[in-house]
Amino acid sequence: MRLPPSPTERLPTSERLTTSERIRSATAARIGPFRHLPALFRLAWATSRALTLASIGLRLARAAIPALMLYVAKLVVDTVVAGRADAVALASAADWLAHPHLRQVGLLIGTELALALASDLLGRATTLVDGVLAEITGNATTLRLMAHAATLDLAQFEDPAVQDGLERARRQVAWRANPMGQLLGQLQDGLTALSLAVAVVAFLPWAVLLLVLTLIPAFLNELHFNRQGYRLAYQRSPDRREGDYMRQLGAGAETAKENKLFGLSGYLAERFRVLADRALRENSRLARRRAVAGGFFASLGTLAYYLAYGVIALRTATGTLTLGDLTFLTGAFLRLRGLVEGLLLGLSQLSGQAQYLDDLFGFLALAPRLPVPEHPAPFPTPIREGFVFEAVGYRYPGAERWAVRDLSLTIRAGEVLALVGENGSGKTTIVKLLARLYDPTEGRILLDGRDLRDYDPETLRTRIGVIFQDFVRFDLTAGENIAVGRIAARAEADRIEDVAASALADTVVARLPAGYDQRLGRRFEDGVDLSGGEWQKLAIARAYMRESEVLVLDEPTAALDARAEAEVFARLRALALGRTALLISHRFSSVRRADRIVVLGAGRVQEAGTHEELVARGGRYAELFELQAAAYR
Ligand SMILES: Nc1ncnc2c1ncn2[C@@H]1O[C@H](COP(=O)(O)OP(=O)(O)OP(=O)(O)O)[C@@H](O)[C@H]1O
Numbered sequence: 001m002r003l004p005p006s007p008t009e010r011l012p013t014s015e016r017l018t019t020s021e022r023i024r025s026a027t028a029a030r031i032g033p034f035r036h037l038p039a040l041f042r043l044a045w046a047t048s049r050a051l052t053l054a055s056i057g058l059r060l061a062r063a064a065i066p067a068l069m070l071y072v073a074k075l076v077v078d079t080v081v082a083g084r085a086d087a088v089a090l091a092s093a094a095d096w097l098a099h100p101h102l103r104q105v106g107l108l109i110g111t112e113l114a115l116a117l118a119s120d121l122l123g124r125a126t127t128l129v130d131g132v133l134a135e136i137t138g139n140a141t142t143l144r145l146m147a148h149a150a151t152l153d154l155a156q157f158e159d160p161a162v163q164d165g166l167e168r169a170r171r172q173v174a175w176r177a178n179p180m181g182q183l184l185g186q187l188q189d190g191l192t193a194l195s196l197a198v199a200v201v202a203f204l205p206w207a208v209l210l211l212v213l214t215l216i217p218a219f220l221n222e223l224h225f226n227r228q229g230y231r232l233a234y235q236r237s238p239d240r241r242e243g244d245y246m247r248q249l250g251a252g253a254e255t256a257k258e259n260k261l262f263g264l265s266g267y268l269a270e271r272f273r274v275l276a277d278r279a280l281r282e283n284s285r286l287a288r289r290r291a292v293a294g295g296f297f298a299s300l301g302t303l304a305y306y307l308a309y310g311v312i313a314l315r316t317a318t319g320t321l322t323l324g325d326l327t328f329l330t331g332a333f334l335r336l337r338g339l340v341e342g343l344l345l346g347l348s349q350l351s352g353q354a355q356y357l358d359d360l361f362g363f364l365a366l367a368p369r370l371p372v373p374e375h376p377a378p379f380p381t382p383i384r385e386g387f388v389f390e391a392v393g394y395r396y397p398g399a400e401r402w403a404v405r406d407l408s409l410t411i412r413a414g415e416v417l418a419l420v421g422e423n424g425s426g427k428t429t430i431v432k433l434l435a436r437l438y439d440p441t442e443g444r445i446l447l448d449g450r451d452l453r454d455y456d457p458e459t460l461r462t463r464i465g466v467i468f469q470d471f472v473r474f475d476l477t478a479g480e481n482i483a484v485g486r487i488a489a490r491a492e493a494d495r496i497e498d499v500a501a502s503a504l505a506d507t508v509v510a511r512l513p514a515g516y517d518q519r520l521g522r523r524f525e526d527g528v529d530l531s532g533g534e535w536q537k538l539a540i541a542r543a544y545m546r547e548s549e550v551l552v553l554d555e556p557t558a559a560l561d562a563r564a565e566a567e568v569f570a571r572l573r574a575l576a577l578g579r580t581a582l583l584i585s586h587r588f589s590s591v592r593r594a595d596r597i598v599v600l601g602a603g604r605v606q607e608a609g610t611h612e613e614l615v616a617r618g619g620r621y622a623e624l625f626e627l628q629a630a631a632y633r
Pocket residue numbers: 158396397399401402403421422423424425426427428429430
């Protein structure tokens with residue numbers, strides 16, 4: 001039978017593990033749903049040793065109680081039966097206590113009561129400890145997820161499989177599901193069953209053997225169906241992802257506007273229904289087979305129980321066993337059956353959780369791919385020469401086409417360079433390569449004569465301020481939306497106000513009810529939404545906040561009105577004084593003010609020069625410029 005792929009096997013080739021690691025992970029896959037249990041335990045252990053130990057200790061203590069209680073109950077019955085012969089008239093409590101048999105019965109009942117109370121208290125304490133442990137493990141896991149996410153490369157986030165896995169892992173953590181508690185619960189039930197079985201062995205060894213013989217096929221059957229269910233869930237993973245996406249589209253706030261205008265809800269619901277129906281059909285088929293096989297093995301167990309019950313009753317009737325033995329053995333068998341059923345059920349629940357644990361641990365096992373130099377070159381301060389792209393080519397993972405190819409380009413220190421070119425010509429890709437979000441597939445990028453890969457990428461990124469065209473609209477306050485450009489300076493209100501003024505964002509903030517403290521966006525109740533251009537002004541302020549040597553603005557003014565655009569550029573020139581600025585724009589009115597303009601086409605440089613030079617040349621730039629200018633005449 002083919003095994004389901006491990007989470008790493010679902011990743012793109014470059015993400016995959018070495019051969020020996022793959023063999024190890026394939027072996028692990030055979031254990032299916034249970035392979036994450038050690039990691040799960042380590043997670044809880046690392047979060048709180050005291051609580052993990054407390055949870056285990058409490059469960060161990062509680063596991064032995066049922067067998068003890070049944071045994072005490074047996075002693076009660078036997079003592080009561082033995083004492084019936086010398087029954088006397090007892091007038092007072094003192095008489096009761098003075099009577100040896102009755103005192104013994106009283107003592108035994110008191111012991112059973114103490115055990116019952118201890119079991120209750122231990123149960124409550126376990127729930128309390130497990131609840132706290134689940135919450136702090138959940139929080140610690142979220143922090144670990146966030147810390148790990150920060151170490152990964154952009155390309156990894158852009159991989160749909162990684163994205164979906166991360167999303168599900170996040171949801172799993174947010175649900176505060178407690179697989180650890182469930183696992184320990186299973187352990188406790190297993191130990192209780194074992195203690196009962198050991199106690200029964202003393203009386204009827206063959207009965208325990210009978211039980212074990214009927215249990216083994218039931219367990220094997222459960223494990224078989226667990227693996228089948230796990231495999232099915234894996235195969236259905238793409239469908240499930242698509243179904244989740246349809247649900248999100250059909251019921252999400254972000255898409256509500258277009259859903260209404262285009263009347264999409266029926267279409268999306270139908271697509272969801274088709275996927276859900278297919279899943280239902282496959283799941284039901286497996287569930288039916290599981291129910292039939294499970295029912296058969298459960299009946300075998302019941303048969304074994306009644307067989308043992310009959311023999312116990314007969315042996316009690318013939319005097320080989322006492323009435324107390326009868327109580328104990330029937331009680332122990334009944335309890336054992338209940339426990340075993342619970343254990344089998346727990347097994348299938350644990351296997352359901354395992355898919356999410358796959359996502360969580362699969363994500364935590366991802367390693368970043370961009371190499372970081374062990375001994376980075378000292379970063380030039382200030383940058384003297386600038387950046388040189390030498391025959392750079394970049395192809396996105398899994399893409400057939402090159403986004404840029406044979407690209408030779410110089411960005412001189414201190415200049416304002418504009419990049420223009422048609423959609424998809426590679427402008428944004430150049431920016432990402434510059435900030436080392438990706439490494440070139442071929443060729444190299446030099447900064448002051450050294451390969452960009454020789455520098456520490458973190459340092460490089462602190463020296464470059466980039467605002468992408470799809471900048472993030474944080475549902476935080478207006479002040480924070482600017483401060484994220486240099487989050488360490490978030491308390492410097494003056495600085496935030498200064499950069500806001502430079503980006504014309506001050507007038508936007510002035511109109512907000514709570515000014516810089518106003519929460520933006522629609523996610524939260526106190527949020528106020530802004531227009532596209534207003535958001536863009538905040539994003540420009542964010543870039544200025546960075547105070548970096550290299551300023552990169554990707555379509556910074558696309559949403560601005562003509563007057564705002566002109567003003568932003570006038571200020572940008574003043575701000576960029578002495579700094580290097582890279583400007584990407586489709587608006588030639590902005591582009592023409594740059595020191596130099598580079599025209600890209602199909603990932604290559606087509607022309608470069610000042611506005612005047614390029615217009616005089618009568619090439620591609622002149623043609624595009626004329627097209628836009630004509631539209632205004
Ligand atoms: N994350 C990605 N994965 C795969 N391909 C991508 C990705 N981002 C961009 N591309 C492809 O790379 C090429 C260059 O894209 P890029 O975003 O650099 O163009 P651009 O010049 O900035 O375009 P625009 O003017 O539309 O913003 C395009 O063909 C695009 O389809």
